[in-house]
Amino acid sequence: MRLKQIAAALLSKSKSSWPPTNPAMAAPSITQTLTTSTNPEEDSLCSVTKQEPEPSQQQQQQECWLLGSPGRCLNGESHVERAWAHWRKLGEPKLIVAPMVDNSELPFRMLCRKYGAEAAYTPMLHSRIFTENEKYRSQEFTTCKDDRPLFVQFCANAADTLLEAARRVEPYCDYVDINLGCPQRIAKRGNYGAFLMDNLPLVKSLVEKLALNLRVPVSCKIRVFPDLQDTLNYARMLEDAGCSLLAVHGRTRDEKDGKKLRAKWEAIKAVKNAVRIPVLANGNIRHMDDVHSCLKETGADGVLSAESLLENPALFAGFKTAEWVLDGEDRSEEVKLDQGDLLVEYLKLCEEYPVPWRMIRAHVHKMLGEWFRIHPHIREELNAQSKLTFDFLYDMVNRLRVLGVKMPLYAKDTRRERISADGSGA
Structure with missing residues (x-):
């Protein structure tokens, strides 16, 4: 009886704290002019707030069993098993649209999905503004029934605020993701993203807060430390805190220019070997040849592409821009696409x-x-x-x-290449 009472109370609390005010769960109406919102990124994140006392470990375990949480609620092997069970339930997507501020919004995600993307992240959402501003929620996060699997990404540095934001979106996504990799100056000013690498206890508290209170799993997107061992310790800490999937950008916080600095796939491979949860690779994914090479060299469970998709949303369908067509490679224009x-x-x-x-x-x-x-x-x-x-x-x-302008895209085979479990094309 006690367990049923706990479950009922938790479910009631979750429903009352989440009025589905915004996301386009039904397709929004068509408009010809759209309102431009203010720039929320100029707002600094609030400082870390005092957190409520955590429930006892026994109570946490009981609640997680009742709610079926795939997070850290079940420790050790059980957490890892649930992480993999959830990933397999989603079909183990390998071709994924990375989170991009203002650029991985719903229409772009749907375009990439049409051309081969198997999962996608939302743009980074500011957790405090998301909880406070209804206009921000309605404009910055929209989705639809075909927009799955979906990662909703938040930046944050206050666990309670992050949880409040996450509870608003958990019915509409497959992971709530914590941005631990943004290297931009706005992230430094707001104390979030990759700059939380300087405060690992805070990072751990963010992950634990979500893992112990959400019914969807928690994922994290990180950058690597200059020292590999620091990176491995970081990844293991996130797994132990309740992270169920880890996306690793193979550059450090200071390595911002992706065109000049190659991502370290060997570091991603080391992380994959160091943790037991699914790992995604990010960096140097410019076309499908890179996808195959990255999966083979890192052993990762999927890849993320960002900048290259912005220029060529058909990347995951096997199309290349002329820049990446090698000498001697077929430049047939049988498929008229640009x-x-x-x-x-x-x-x-x-x-x-x-x-x-x-x-x-x-x-x-x-x-x-x-x-x-x-x-x-x-x-x-x-x-x-x-x-x-x-x-x-x-x-x-x-x-x-x-004016006669044409920038054709090229494909070795108009049929989308299948990716086998070992990362090789077939």
Whole structure:
């Protein structure tokens, strides 16, 4: 009887703290003009707040059994078994859209899923603003029934605030992810992301708080330390704290330029060998050849791609931009697909799933970057628009085509390559 009372109380508390005010659980209405939100990243995160006393270990175990939590609630082997059971239930996705601030929003995720992505992260969400601001929630986090598996990523440095934010999204995702890898100055000012590597007890408290209180598993995305042993100790600490999946970016906090500095796949391999939960590899994924090489060299359970997907959302379907087609490799244009085609598909998805215009503008620049270098006056006209419309953007693509601009994508095989469990193509 006591266990039933605990379960009922917990479920009641969870429901009362989570009114589903925002996400597009049903598809949002189509609009032609979207409201641009203020820039929430300029807000600093609140300082760490005093936390409530933790329940006893026995009570935690009972509650976790009742709620079926896949987090740390069951220690040791049980936690690892649940982590893998959840990953397998999702189909063990290997091709994953990485979290990108303002760039991995719902329409872009859906475009990448059409072209082979098997899972995706949301953009990084600011946990404090998410809990306080309904407009922020409604604009920055949207999803739909086909947007799964889904990781919802938060930045945070206060465990209670992070938990409050996580409880609002847990019914609509497969993992709540903690951003421990952002190396940008805004993260340093706000004391989150990769700058929490200087305060490991705080990191541990964030993971434990979610793992002991959510019904979905906790994942973490990290960067490596300059010293490999520090990285391995960090990864093991996260696993012990209740992390059920670990995404490892193979660069350090100071290595921000991905085009000049190669990610250390050997460090990712070492992490994979050091922990028992699923591990994802991030860094140097520019086309499917890199996917196969990375899975083989690291033994990771999947890969994340970020910047390369922004230019070529069809990357996971086997398409390459001309930059990555090797000498002697087939440049057949049997498949008529280029960035202009992908942009039009993206815009149609934005009409179906509205997002702030700043996100749309950023994707236009990324997908048409090469075109704009050929005709910079078109880019200048785009930048001069204080208020974008879909009609303007569709017309802009048509004008580029009339000017004879074409940036084709290339594929060895138009059929999507299957990836076997050992990371080799088949």
